[in-house]
Amino acid sequence: MSDASKQRANAPLDVDLVAAQFDVLDSDTHRKALLEAIRARDAYRKLLDELKEKVAKLERGLIGPKSERFKGEDDSQLSLQVLAELLGDRDVDSADAKQLAQELLAQAEAEAGAGGDGGGEDGDDDKVHRRKRKPTGRSTKSEHMHRVTIEMLPDEVKRLGLDAFERIGEERCTTIERQVSSLVEVVIVRPKFVAKTEQAVQAVMDTRAQQGTLPAHPPHSWIAVAAVPELPLPRSMAGPGLLANVAVRRFDDHLPYNRLENVYEREGMRLGRSTLCGWLDALRQLFAPLITAMLADARGAPYLCVDATGVLVQAPDKCSRGHFWVLVAPGRHVIFAFSHKHDSAAVDKLLGGYDGFVVADAHSVFDHLYGEDGASEVGCWGHARSYFFKTFGSEPELARQFLDNLRVMFLLERKFADKPRKQRERMRASKVKVLVDRHFELCRQHQDAALDGTPLAAAIRYSLNQEQALRRFLSDGRLPATNNISERHLRRQAVGRNNWLFVASDDGAQVNTTFTSLIASCHLHDIEPERYLRHDIEPERYLREVMCLLPDWPSTRVLELAPCNWKQTRQQPDTHKRLEDNLWLLALRRIEAFHARLA
Numbered sequence: 251m252s253d254a255s256k257q258r259a260n261a262p263l264d265v266d267l268v269a270a271q272f273d274v275l276d277s278d279t280h281r282k283a284l285l286e287a288i289r290a291r292d293a294y295r296k297l298l299d300e301l302k303e304k305v306a307k308l309e310r311g312l313i314g315p316k317s318e319r320f321k322g323e324d325d326s327q328l329s330l331q332v333l334a335e336l337l338g339d340r341d342v343d344s345a346d347a348k349q350l351a352q353e354l355l356a357q358a359e360a361e362a363g364a365g366g367d368g369g370g371e372d373g374d375d376d377k378v379h380r381r382k383r384k385p386t387g388r389s390t391k392s393e394h395m396h397r398v399t400i401e402m403l404p405d406e407v408k409r410l411g412l413d414a415f416e417r418i419g420e421e422r423c424t425t426i427e428r429q430v431s432s433l434v435e436v437v438i439v440r441p442k443f444v445a446k447t448e449q450a451v452q453a454v455m456d457t458r459a460q461q462g463t464l465p466a467h468p469p470h471s472w473i474a475v476a477a478v479p480e481l482p483l484p485r486s487m488a489g490p491g492l493l494a495n496v497a498v499r500r501f502d503d504h505l506p507y508n509r510l511e512n513v514y515e516r517e518g519m520r521l522g523r524s525t526l527c528g529w530l531d532a533l534r535q536l537f538a539p540l541i542t543a544m545l546a547d548a549r550g551a552p553y554l555c556v557d558a559t560g561v562l563v564q565a566p567d568k569c570s571r572g573h574f575w576v577l578v579a580p581g582r583h584v585i586f587a588f589s590h591k592h593d594s595a596a597v598d599k600l601l602g603g604y605d606g607f608v609v610a611d612a613h614s615v616f617d618h619l620y621g622e623d624g625a626s627e628v629g630c631w632g633h634a635r636s637y638f639f640k641t642f643g644s645e646p647e648l649a650r651q652f653l654d655n656l657r658v659m660f661l662l663e664r665k666f667a668d669k670p671r672k673q674r675e676r677m678r679a680s681k682v683k684v685l686v687d688r689h690f691e692l693c694r695q696h697q698d699a700a701l702d703g704t705p706l707a708a709a710i711r712y713s714l715n716q717e718q719a720l721r722r723f724l725s726d727g728r729l730p731a732t733n734n735i736s737e738r739h740l741r742r743q744a745v746g747r748n749n750w751l752f753v754a755s756d757d758g759a760q761v762n763t764t765f766t767s768l769i770a771s772c773h774l775h776d777i778e779p780e781r782y783l784r785h786d787i788e789p790e791r792y793l794r795e796v797m798c799l800l801p802d803w804p805s806t807r808v809l810e811l812a813p814c815n816w817k818q819t820r821q822q823p824d825t826h827k828r829l830e831d832n833l834w835l836l837a838l839r840r841i842e843a844f845h846a847r848l849a
Contacts, residue, residue, distance in 0.1 A: 259675075282619055290701060291840050294742070297643040332685070333659045338354045355665050358677050421539070423781040436837045438479060438487060445472040475483070479833040483532050483798040491838050493533060494793035496526055498780040501765040505745040534764045541764055543809040545600075548579035552730055553628065555580065555736040556600070556616070558592060559743055562752035563759070572759060577599055578736045582814050584770035585745070588759035594618050607726070609733045612716050629719030631656070632732035637709035645706045652692060652709075656785055659685040663731045671727035678724045686724065691719055731821055739770050768793065778782035789837070792816060798832045799825070 407415055445451040454472040458464040461477070482490050496808035499505050499513070500721050508525035514521045527698065555578040562569040575587040577600050597615050601608065609628040610616050619625045635656050641649040659682055668676050693710045700707035708803045713720065723729040743766070772779040772792055779792050804810065812821040820827050829835055 262431070265428065265707045276328035284349055287380075291645050294350070294821050300643050314321055332655055332688075335559070342529075351661065354681070355662070358662055358665070358681050372699065379636075431517060433492070433514070433519050433842050436834075436841075438833070440476045440478075443474045445474060448656050450803050452844060480801060482536060482801070483529060486529065486532075488529050489835050489837075490794035490797050491791075492789070493529060493797060494780045496529060497765045497768065497793060500530065501742075502779065504742075504749045508748040519725075525757070525760075527754075530761045530765070533797065534761045536797060537764050537768065539808050540796075540811055541767055541803060544583045544812050545577070545585050547809055547812070548577060548583045549587055549601070549604050551579035551582060551606065553580075553602070553609060554578065554604065555609040555730070555733050556597075557733060557736040557740050558596075559740050559745065559747075560592075561588075561747055561759075563590070564754045572753070574740070574759075574763065575599075576740045576743075578739055579776075580730070580735060583740050583812065584767060584774055586763040586766045586770070588666070588753075588756070588763050591772070597823055605728055609720070609730060611721070611733065612712065626722065627719040628722045628729050629716045630733035631659070631723075632734050632737075634709075634720060635660075635735065637705070637712050641705040641709055644704060648696060648706060652689065655685055655688050655692070659731070675725075678727070680830075684725055686721060689713065742770060743787070744765055768813065775812055775813050775817070777816060791835075794834065794838070795820075802828075 283667070318768050339803060445454050451472050454474045455464065481488075488496075496510065499510060500507070505513070507526050511521060511523055512525055556575065558573050561572050561574050563572045570590070572590050573592045573596065575589065575596065577583075577585045577586075577587065587596075587600055589599065590614060596617065599618060602618070605623070605624060606620060606626050608616065609623045609630065611630055611633050613702050616627070620627045622660065629742070638649050638652045638656070641652075654831045662677060662681055662685075666674050669677070693713050696706070697710050697714070700710055723731050743762075746762075746766075753762060769779045775790050780794070793812065796816075799811060800808075807833060809815065820829075
């Protein structure tokens with residue numbers, strides 16, 4: 251654009267001159283319309299300037315956090331008007347917002363608990379709505395570590411001896427050290443014995459008959475040798491501990507294969523990335539029946555949370571685009587899947603025939619699931635809220651009006667996240683429904699004034715189009731208000747994607763979804779997938795123990811090995827005996843005991 255054009259674009263409009271040109275029509279009407287258009291133009295010019303500033307910051311690497319949160323947001327900044335109305339038109343001129351928020355929570359708890367706690371109904375888990383928070387600050391957790399105590403004597407005490415001094419106390423300081431991890435070579439020795447007595451010969455023959463290796467013609471001498479111990483991967487040099495470590499480092503720590511090569515080379519063994527890929531692909535086939543059983547069990551849940559994200563798939567000329575899906579049955583399973591397209595066929599592969607509640611975004615790929623004989627749609631208030639955050643640049647006052655209302659609703663939901671189902675339903679009926687009604691009333695009030703194509707119009711349109719789905723959580727205390735749980739789990743793929751950039755093939759994507767499903771489900775149930783040493787409990791070895799059990803485990807009971815059932819399954823006598831008798835797990839226990847003695 252030339253300088254003259256820019257000057258004409260930025261020059262102020264002569265309203266009277268333009269209105270006079272429309273003298274055929276009502277000049278006052280055009281004057282008002284032009285004034286409104288000028289106001290909108292100025293607002294969007296201001297928005298454009300703000301966006302340019304954000305782009306400039308992004309280019310300089312100074313962009314701030316993307317969380318949708320007010321600066322210094324806490325309970326003391328909640329809308330006084332909303333709090334006062336929920337508490338019965340309280341006087342808010344000199345009221346403390348934090349005190350009003352505490353009174354609102356206390357009143358909601360009293361009203362929700364008036365009819366009893368209603369706990370344990372329909373198998374409801376009271377903790378599935380509560381997000382687990384990581385502790386803040388520094389914590390050494392020294393009670394979980396091996397401890398070495400070194401006593402240092404002064405030089406004069408060493409020189410003159412303890413008899414010349416009297417000990418009156420001590421001073422202590424603690425330092426955290428780390429011992430280098432290492433690979434261990436396990437050598438299995440199977441001595442051979444020749445039977446010398448008739449009783450020994452008969453025992454060897456009976457064993458051969460049970461194993462199906464009895465020869466047709468009796469040999470000159472009968473040799474007894476122990477059976478070859480079965481590995482998770484037959485004819486492989488990798489033991490279960492190493493395989494579990496590779497899976498966790500690859501899909502929990504998100505290390506690409508080239509970095510894993512360097513890690514194991516530092517530990518004393520060179521493992522090519524093709525070898526690592528082959529191991530994990532073979533393990534995927536071993537775990538396939540377990541993943542299938544977990545998916546079938548998840549489809550029996552009363553509601554499911556679903557989301558998806560894109561991923562690049564390597565190709566000779568240009569990478570194609572695939573999609574990772576996450577399916578969360580809260581309190582039970584986290585299951586990942588892969589598809590080349592983000593379409594209804596991929597949704598049917600995950601949710602085909604499901605007739606419960608589906609918590610998802612408003613994407614059209616889910617529409618065919620909903621109906622009288624199908625699933626029921628549950629909207630996500632997190633998505634609705636994010637639309638109104640986008641209106642801050644153009645309509646800050648209206649945005650704050652909408653968001654203040656939603657912030658009180660999220661405060662109540664967060665407070666009642668770990669309450670029983672019936673208490674949540676009573677709280678939602680008495681408090682949250684009022685806020686939901688207010689939200690849609692504001693949407694209809696400003697619907698006509700919002701200009702097409704603006705962030706405000708998009709936010710209002712999303713809420714009104716999804717009104718029935720967004721209201722559905724009010725009638726069932728099991729349902730969450732947002733789909734944040736699936737988005738948090740899907741973050742695993744987003745973080746990993748920043749490290750390994752793309753998946754090499756369809757098989758690689760299936761390996762990814764298999765182990766990410768197992769590891770995410772382990773974390774959902776507070777199970778360490780690989781190894782967690784503590785002095786007060788037995789070490790957790792989920793992946794290595796399950797891969798040792800799977801080859802001989804009954805196919806009809808494979809769901810017992812899922813992370814949601816593992817703690818109970820591991821306490822069963824049959825499982826305990828299988829784990830105790832497994833040669834590879836015995837070797838690992840001896841190695842850990844040896845390291846513990848050294849420490």
